[in-house]
Amino acid sequence: MNTEPTRTSPRPVQVGVVGVGAMGENHARVYSELRSVDLVGVTDHDVDVARQVAAEYGTECLDIDSLLDRCDAVTVAVPTHAHYETVSRCLEAGVHVLVEKPIAETIEQGRTMAKLAQNAGVVLQVGHIERFNPAVQTVGDLIDDLDVISIEAERLGPPIDRSAPGNVVFDLMVHDVDIVASLLEDDPESISAMGTEDSRYATATMGYGDVVATVTASRVTQKKVRKLTVTARECLVEVDYLEQSVLIHRDSYPEYLIDDGQRRYRHESVVERPRVDNGEPLRHELESFVETVRSGSEPVVTAEDGIAALETVQRIDALVSGEEPPRRREREREVEI
Known part of the structure; x- marks a missing residue:
């Protein structure tokens, strides 16, 4: 479908959602709120669920062929094992x-793909949503001016569904692997890793030239933690994904004081709080996707980023x-299909 806007009245992008489980339903919710799009339908292998989501967000429950006939763009939020078949079908239909x-x-x-x-x-575009977290974007603006030594990321806490299977490396750690690669604009040269046999806890250390990155993911930790720490020669940067906050620690001064004849230790530092324009990362992600569809520009998270x-x-x-x-391979641009 043609998505070129007119100068006077841009035509809303016609969008749909393929797969409306927990994540897909959130995509439907946000699309229904965006003024620049029309949510024309949803589809799912569970028709009852698709009908419920369609009713909730004022759209239609359609089969996938009908949905693709009506859409300029779709979110695909089916299980990973179905990504290849489903995405290929959408792309071959000329849908973003x-x-x-x-x-x-x-x-x-x-x-x-x-x-x-x-x-x-x-x-x-690949849905690495943390790229659109305002706190991460703030750090991205800072990091070019820093002499980075190390990056540490923690993504910890029990799942909402405690019976949920899955592998923390693919389900959770992949977020921070992508964030580190985007901040350093590189792929790791070396990797070491350890974890539990049940795939519910893992930690990895990756080498990027002179920078060391450590990422930890856990479903056994009984506290939800989503943090990123950047150690640079100039400062220490702390990011809280959940709070969408950034703290920059500079000029740390330890000293001993004499108080009423007693020797006391004090450690002070300058802490900066850069402004973070808070907002829902998913909304930012979908707005960016829609704008990319309109403009024909390269998405923030490319297929090559997702492959890496x-x-x-x-x-x-x-x-x-x-x-x-x-073995690590160089990023390739061409494949035969």
Whole structure:
């Protein structure tokens, strides 16, 4: 479909959601609130769930072929094992796609999807939502001026559904793997990792030249933590994803004082709180996706970014599992399909 706006009255982008589980329903909710789009329908293998979501957000429950016929763009929020088939179907229909992370089950599938999008002339964006967290974006603006030594990320806490299976490396750690790569604009040269046999806790250390990054993901920690710490020669930057806050610690001065004849220790530092324009990361993500569809520009999180994150977490998971990790490969732009 043509999504070129007119100068006087931009036509709303026609969007849909494929897969309306917990994440997909949130996409439907946000799309229904955006003035620049029309949510024309949702689809899901569970028709009853799709009908409920459609009724909740004032749209229609459609089969996937009917949805693709009406849409300029869709979110694909089906289980990862169905990403390749579903996304390929959308791209071949000439529809722009935002696919939830990870991009696919395998690197080969991801590269084929990227080539399909290129051939069809449509956008393929990967849903690494933390890129759109205002606190992370604030750090991204700062980091070019810092001499970074290390980055540490923690993504801890029990799942909402305590019976939920899944692997923390692919489900949780992938977020911070992508954030570190985006901040350093590179892929890791070396990786070491350890974790539990049940895949509910893992920690990895990655080398990026002179920078060391450590990422930890856990579903056994009984406190929800989402934090990022950047250690630089000039300062220490602390990011709280949940609070959407950034603290910059500078000029730390330890000293001893004499108080009533007693020797006391004091440690002071200058703490800066840069302004963070708070907002819902998902809303920022979908607004960016829609604008990319309109303009034909490159998405903030490209298919290559999603493939690189998948390759890194595959290497981490192999180390945690005690398997031989796949060798690191240079990012490739072309595949035969």
